[in-house]
Amino acid sequence: MSTSDFSMQTSLLLDAMCERLFPNLQAGEDVTVSLEAEETLYLRLNNNRVRQNTDVTQRVLQIRYQGGGRTIDHGMNLCGQVDADCRSIDAVLERCRLDAAVLPQDPFQVPVQNHGSSREVFRGQLLAPAALIPAIVEPAGGCDLVGFYAGGVVISANRNSKGQNHWFETENFFFDYSLYNGPQAVKSVYAASSWNARDWAANLERSKASLLLLKRPLQSVQPGAYRSYFAPAAFADLLGMMSWSALSAAAWKQGHSPFKKLIEKEVQLSPLLSVSENFGMGLTPRFNDLGEVAPQSLGLIEAGSLRNLLVSSRSAKEYGLQANGASGNESPRALDVAAGTLGEQEVLSALGKGLYLSNLHYLNWSDPVSARVTGMTRYACFWVEGGEILGPINNLRWDESLYNALGPQLMALGSQAEVSPEVGTYSKRSPGGMRAPGALIDTFQFTL
Amino acid sequence: MPYGQSRTIGVLSLVAQNATFHPSFTMTEFPPTAQSVFAGLPADVQWAGLRFSREVTTHRLVRDESPQANATSVDAGVMCEVLVDGHFGYAASSDTSEAGLQLAFARAITTTRASSSRKAHAFQVAQRPPSQGAYRSPRAQGLDASNAQDITQCLLAASAAMKGDARLVSRMAHAMLIQTHVAYYSSTGAAIDQRFDMVELKLSAIAAQGSESQTRTWSQTGQVGGEIFETEAVVRQAKRIASEALQLLEAPNCPSGVMDLVLMPDQMMLQIHESIGHPLELDRILGDERNYAGWSFVQADDFGRLRYGSELMNISFDPTRAHEFASYAFDDSGNPALKQMLIEGGILKRGLGSLESQQRSGIEGVANSRSASWNRAPIDRMANINLEPGDSSLEDLIGQVQHGILMHTNRSWSIDDYRNKFQFGCEFGQLIEHGRLGAVVRNPNYRGVSIDFWNRLAGVGRDDEVHGTPYCGKGEPSQVIRVGHASPPCLFRGVEVFGGQA
Numbered sequence: 001m002s003t004s005d006f007s008m009q010t011s012l013l014l015d016a017m018c019e020r021l022f023p024n025l026q027a028g029e030d031v032t033v034s035l036e037a038e039e040t041l042y043l044r045l046n047n048n049r050v051r052q053n054t055d056v057t058q059r060v061l062q063i064r065y066q067g068g069g070r071t072i073d074h075g076m077n078l079c080g081q082v083d084a085d086c087r088s089i090d091a092v093l094e095r096c097r098l099d100a101a102v103l104p105q106d107p108f109q110v111p112v113q114n115h116g117s118s119r120e121v122f123r124g125q126l127l128a129p130a131a132l133i134p135a136i137v138e139p140a141g142g143c144d145l146v147g148f149y150a151g152g153v154v155i156s157a158n159r160n161s162k163g164q165n166h167w168f169e170t171e172n173f174f175f176d177y178s179l180y181n182g183p184q185a186v187k188s189v190y191a192a193s194s195w196n197a198r199d200w201a202a203n204l205e206r207s208k209a210s211l212l213l214l215k216r217p218l219q220s221v222q223p224g225a226y227r228s229y230f231a232p233a234a235f236a237d238l239l240g241m242m243s244w245s246a247l248s249a250a251a252w253k254q255g256h257s258p259f260k261k262l263i264e265k266e267v268q269l270s271p272l273l274s275v276s277e278n279f280g281m282g283l284t285p286r287f288n289d290l291g292e293v294a295p296q297s298l299g300l301i302e303a304g305s306l307r308n309l310l311v312s313s314r315s316a317k318e319y320g321l322q323a324n325g326a327s328g329n330e331s332p333r334a335l336d337v338a339a340g341t342l343g344e345q346e347v348l349s350a351l352g353k354g355l356y357l358s359n360l361h362y363l364n365w366s367d368p369v370s371a372r373v374t375g376m377t378r379y380a381c382f383w384v385e386g387g388e389i390l391g392p393i394n395n396l397r398w399d400e401s402l403y404n405a406l407g408p409q410l411m412a413l414g415s416q417a418e419v420s421p422e423v424g425t426y427s428k429r430s431p432g433g434m435r436a437p438g439a440l441i442d443t444f445q446f447t448l
Numbered sequence: 449m450p451y452g453q454s455r456t457i458g459v460l461s462l463v464a465q466n467a468t469f470h471p472s473f474t475m476t477e478f479p480p481t482a483q484s485v486f487a488g489l490p491a492d493v494q495w496a497g498l499r500f501s502r503e504v505t506t507h508r509l510v511r512d513e514s515p516q517a518n519a520t521s522v523d524a525g526v527m528c529e530v531l532v533d534g535h536f537g538y539a540a541s542s543d544t545s546e547a548g549l550q551l552a553f554a555r556a557i558t559t560t561r562a563s564s565s566r567k568a569h570a571f572q573v574a575q576r577p578p579s580q581g582a583y584r585s586p587r588a589q590g591l592d593a594s595n596a597q598d599i600t601q602c603l604l605a606a607s608a609a610m611k612g613d614a615r616l617v618s619r620m621a622h623a624m625l626i627q628t629h630v631a632y633y634s635s636t637g638a639a640i641d642q643r644f645d646m647v648e649l650k651l652s653a654i655a656a657q658g659s660e661s662q663t664r665t666w667s668q669t670g671q672v673g674g675e676i677f678e679t680e681a682v683v684r685q686a687k688r689i690a691s692e693a694l695q696l697l698e699a700p701n702c703p704s705g706v707m708d709l710v711l712m713p714d715q716m717m718l719q720i721h722e723s724i725g726h727p728l729e730l731d732r733i734l735g736d737e738r739n740y741a742g743w744s745f746v747q748a749d750d751f752g753r754l755r756y757g758s759e760l761m762n763i764s765f766d767p768t769r770a771h772e773f774a775s776y777a778f779d780d781s782g783n784p785a786l787k788q789m790l791i792e793g794g795i796l797k798r799g800l801g802s803l804e805s806q807q808r809s810g811i812e813g814v815a816n817s818r819s820a821s822w823n824r825a826p827i828d829r830m831a832n833i834n835l836e837p838g839d840s841s842l843e844d845l846i847g848q849v850q851h852g853i854l855m856h857t858n859r860s861w862s863i864d865d866y867r868n869k870f871q872f873g874c875e876f877g878q879l880i881e882h883g884r885l886g887a888v889v890r891n892p893n894y895r896g897v898s899i900d901f902w903n904r905l906a907g908v909g910r911d912d913e914v915h916g917t918p919y920c921g922k923g924e925p926s927q928v929i930r931v932g933h934a935s936p937p938c939l940f941r942g943v944e945v946f947g948g949q950a
Contacts, residue, residue: 041559042925046736050563054925055539055555056823058525073519077542099518102597104604107514129562137566146739148924176924178739185738254511255617255656256663266659361742364862366873367891367948369661374871376864378742397862397869397895401949425925427821448869448895 006039007121007169010059010155013078013085017061020086022161024093029067030112031093032160032290035078036060040152040429041129045177048137048145053129058428063089064290065096066112069105072096108318114162115291122282124171124193126151132195136175139201143208147177150423154431158291166293168285170431175200176423178379179207184214184392187233187359187379191421210358210380216391219383223396225443227354229347229384232418236436237360239275239337241373241402244365247300248330249309253319258368258402262306267403269304270410276300277310278336281419284432286325288312288333294325300332304407335434340413342440349387350412350440355396356382356389371402374447397448405441414438478639485549486635493557495531495573497634499780500544501822506625508596510603511618513611518596525822528552532560534570536804540823575803576781578637583777585645586770587673591625594674599623602677609683610653610690615697618654619690623647623677624918630780638782646773646930647676648918651686655693662696662890664689664875665857667714669916670771670932692876695888702877702892702947708852708906709894709943710845713913715874716935718858720833721920723898724756724763725931727867728790729922730801730809731828741922742865745898746796751811754796757902762836763791765800765814772932773916774831778815781826785815790833794902801828820927827923832916832932838908845907845939847883853945854878854885855892863898871895891948904943909936 014035021031037059044052059078064071074092078085127135136149151173158166174191190203230238245251246259261267277298279286286294292313299307310326327333342350361378365371377396382389414437422432482498489496502524509517525542528549537560541552603621610619626646633639650667666685668676711719727744731737746754767775767785776785783803790798799805801813805828818829846854860873877892878885896904916932 043559043563044736044924046568046734046738049566049568050535051568051736052825052827053537053559053563054823054825055552055559056925057539057541057543057552057555058823059542062521071515071518073517075519075521075523077522077524079545079548080543081545095520099520099596102595103518103600104515129559133562133566146735148739150925176739180735180738183743187739255654255661260661261659264659361865362862364860366860366862366871366893369659369891370949372949374860374862376862376869378865395864395866395869397864397871399871426921426928427823429925448871448897 006153007155009080010037013059013080013082014157014159016082017085017089018159021089021093025161029065030161032064032112032158034062034289035155035157036428037155038152038429040150043133043149045137045145045147048140048143050133060428063092065093065100066109067097067100069109070100070103071106071109072099108314110313110317112160112162114160114164115287115293117165118287118293119167120169120285122170122172122193126171126173127195135195135197135200139204144180145177146180147175149173149175150425150429154429156285158287160291164291166285166287166291174421174423179211181211181214184211185379186210186214189421189423213382213389214380214392216389219391219393221355221383221393221396223446223448225445227351228441228444229351229354229356230439230441231358232414232436232438233420234357234360235439236420236434237363238405239335239436240434241363241365242275243331243335247310247332249311249319249321250315250330252309253315256368258365258371259306261403263309267407269301269406270408271303272340272410272413273304273406274299274302274338276336277332277334279334281334281336281435284333288325288327292323292325298324333432337417337436339415339417339437342412342414342438344414344416347414347438348384348389351384352387353385355393356384366399372399373402374399396446398445399447400445405444409442409444410439411442412440478633481546481549482633485546485553488550489553490557492532493530495576495635496553497529497576497632497638498549499527499529499822500631501525501628503626503628503821507622508599508603509620509622510600510607511620513604513607515600523821526552527819527822528556530556530560531571531573532557533564534572535560535564535567536571537563538825569808571804571807573636575807576634576636576638577783578634579778579782579784580639581777582640583642585643585671587645587671587675589674591627591645591647591674594625594677599677602679602682605679606651606682606686609686613694615655615657615694616653616690617656618652620652621686622650632780632782634782640778640782642776642778644671645673646670647672649676649682651689653690653693655697657697660697662693663859664693664696669918670773670914671775672771696876696890699888699890702853702889702945704946706942707945708849708880709940709945710849710852710854710880710937711940712854712856712937713935714857714915715855715872716835716938717915717933718861718872720763720835720933720935721830721931722861722863723867723870723901725800725830725833727898728800729828730799730805730811730813733799734805734808737922740924742867745866745868748809748811750796751799752797755794755903756791756796756899757794758905759793760838760905760908761791761794761902762789764789764834764836765816766832766834767815769832769834769914769934772832772914772934773930774932776831779817779826780819781817783815783817788814800830802826818929820929824923824925824927827927829922829929830920830931832934834934835908835936835938837910837912837936839910840907842909842937845909845937846880846885848907848939849880850882852880853889853892854880860893868897870898889947892945893947894943894945896943901940901943904940905938906941907939909938912936
């Protein structure tokens with residue numbers, strides 16, 4: 001069906017669910033309803049040919065029931081037929097009441113309020129499969145391309161029994177791909193709201209040019225400490241660790257924030273580093289899983305000092321803090337790292353001798369108390385000497401504290417911040433992304 | 449990779465019971481809807497399949513003696529699958545009515561026709577055998593019978609058992625109950641009905657003082673029923689981990705250096721998963737995963753020849769082991785699941801590849817075409833990948849170590865995209881000196897390269913334990929799947945070990 005049909009049907013279905021549910025609530029009961037819906041085409045390519053294609057249509061309704069001081073969450077797929085879905089929602093309400101009758105009080109329940117209404121719709125122009133597949137593969141003829149296309153409409157909506165009503169709808173795609181030359185590879189993403197053959201060709205040409213650099217002689221780099229330049233995608237991966245408990249108020253209060261020393265001012269990061277939540281990028285809705293609206297911009301780290309943690313309304317209640325529109329898991333949703341002054345043309349000369357890293361792989365906290373992270377280099381990574389790329393490296397394992405890498409060792413940030421679109425598709429396609437510049441780090445520990 | 453385990457646990461998917469579609473699957477009954485939908489498909493559809501799935505997941509989370517989350521979800525829908533011009537294609541829908549199936553098939557056919565002239569490989573109907581049969585998880589007590597009140601009481605008791613020292617700043621008890629029903633039918637007569645009852649029960653104690661913080665966990669996973677919620681046994685584990693978290697707070701950092709290493713089964717699980725399971729997946733070896741999870745150091749011609757590890761190393765794919773997380777009778781493409789040896793006496797024998805991957809590569813595989821849900825196409829996955837027991841007691845293994853360390857319970861995991869260079873960290877370490885267990889150390893980590901590491905295997909325990917994770921991530925689109933790993937404790941010689949920052 002067309003995007004507008006899917007969107008219209010989804011909206012009518014949500015109306016019907018809320019009209020069924022809200023009048024059935026008794027005194028002292030409230031409900032928040034959130035809907036995530038998508039109509040997505042997934043294409044998976046290997047060697048520039050289609051390995052698997054999957055169309056997914058789904059609408060997932062999540063209900064938070066609050067009654068008698070208890071909080072119960074229920075989720076279900078809507079089948080799309082109003083009568084059947086209404087029967088299901090009746091059953092869910094009964095089930096919530098049964099659970100609530102036997103569970104203890106939830107001491108940190110936040111009363112349901114009307115956090116307002118909003119509507120944002122971003123329409124795109126996507127190609128049908130018969131046009132899309134040649135549009136992707138023909139310009140990449142002769143390449144060992146491995147790629148993943150995900151495109152379609154994604155809807156996120158939130159309503160509650162106090163009258164709140166938010167709707168966010170975006171129609172777009174990403175094509176996340178790698179080009180291989182034997183074991184050497186480069187990675188890129190082409191993302192937009194309408195397919196443009198010229199933009200795709202230009203993106204592909206840049207990747208092919210990087211692949212040529214990988215034909216230079218392989219450089220043998222032993223484990224050790226090296227000056228390193230992290231291209232924007234690599235620096236975004238490194239900073240992405242902040243979304244894993246580091247900036248969560250609850251994680252800090254519960255004793256497991258890897259940024260505890262930063263929060264408690266035992267350490268400072270570099271004055272060059274400023275990080276914010278910036279919904280002005282327009283990649284993701286400002287409302288959270290409870291429909292609370294985050295500020296357009298919220299400073300998290302300013303000039304190396306922690307300015308704000310992400311505080312959900314539940315954490316605010318439990319710990320006496322001020323909520324700031326964070327979602328329940330207190331992960332950033334629109335991370336934006338301020339650019340610096342290092343121009344793209346100056347990167348290699350500023351690096352001088354060391355490693356140029358395009359991408360990282362499989363990061364994990366290795367010693368959370370010291371904010372130490374381990375991971376690998378991946379894709380187009382080079383050894384540089386005298387400001388010139390000598391050749392690719394065999395991938396290296398690294399293990400380094402963010403307090404060092406983003407602290408005294410951070411020498412410069414790139415002057416151009418780039419958006420890394422969210423390419424996550426676990427259980428559903430997730431809109432979003434983050435923006436980061438490249439970064440020059442004076443010494444960084446490579447261990448294997 | 450067990451993807452974002454901690455990240456995922458914090459984000460409880462909100463879930464429902466008694467909702468939406470529930471087809472009446474009984475084994476002998478081929479639903480009339482499927483029959484009529486198959487009959488109406490166009491002539492160029494060489495084969496068609498329907499995989500109905502309904503999974504009810506309930507999370508109950510207690511922290512610091514209060515309920516933190518009670519969330520149930522029903523994830524229900526159907527995957528329609530077609531073979532057109534030698535290419536398999538898929539469309540998923542949560543509308544399981546006859547009209548919904550027809551619409552989904554129409555989408556699958558449109559995209560598959562558009563793809564088939566540029567398909568990666570030409571397949572046949574033989575990759576979808578017309579198997580018939582059923583599977584049911586072994587359990588003493590149904591999960592339906594495990595009501596909210598009893599489970600919550602068990603979790604509250606566990607949380608309370610961790611209380612008593614102000615340094616125990618977070619005391620968490622989490623139960624995830626999963627009931628899955630998958631029914632698979634094909635136009636060539638496959639009819640498979642599989643029902644699973646699964647639980648993950650996890651306790652976590654965080655001890656913190658000043659800037660130091662240490663976490664100790666205990667978990668039990670697998671295909672079990674409500675019998676797992678035995679309060680007395682759970683409370684015993686809660687007390688142990690609380691005490692161990694406090695010991696870690698006071699303990700010195702793990703020493704650095706090359707030394708012998710004894711890994712307990714709850715870390716062997718991760719070692720097997722990352723450095724054996726993933727590199728043996730044939731779809732990785734064939735390059736499908738190169739844009740995401742990565743390639744593999746294992747090459748197609750390594751099968752039957754490569755010395756993967758020492759002669760003590762025997763690795764099985766075993767979907768038949770009772771109570772392990774990923775036991776089943778058929779994979780999601782209808783292939784009957786049997787126990788197979790992947791590595792015998794240290795030599796690589798067989799890959800983790802579905803009938804599709806076997807056809808593409810000519811390498812022998814297993815029944816591991818698995819999907820995370822109704823809305824994802826099956827790909828090559830691990831299931832239960834086990835290290836077969838040897839003949840040493842744990843005391844024998846420790847007794848063979850002059851200077852070394854024993855590590856319990858994974859806390860950090862990372863490996864490269866070819867599955868060579870790994871670094872793993874554990875929650876709890878104990879020094880071994882002159883054949884005896886000594887002082888507790890914190891932040892124990894080790895690193896190595898897969899083949900070199902497995903050739904250092906010098907002792908295999910005789911008593912194995914079943915572990916697993918619900919969070920193995922892979923694929924484009926991405927899929928999180930449940931895997932099981934049974935292993936005894938093992939001894940490795942001369943491993944690079946190190947601690948945290950002082």
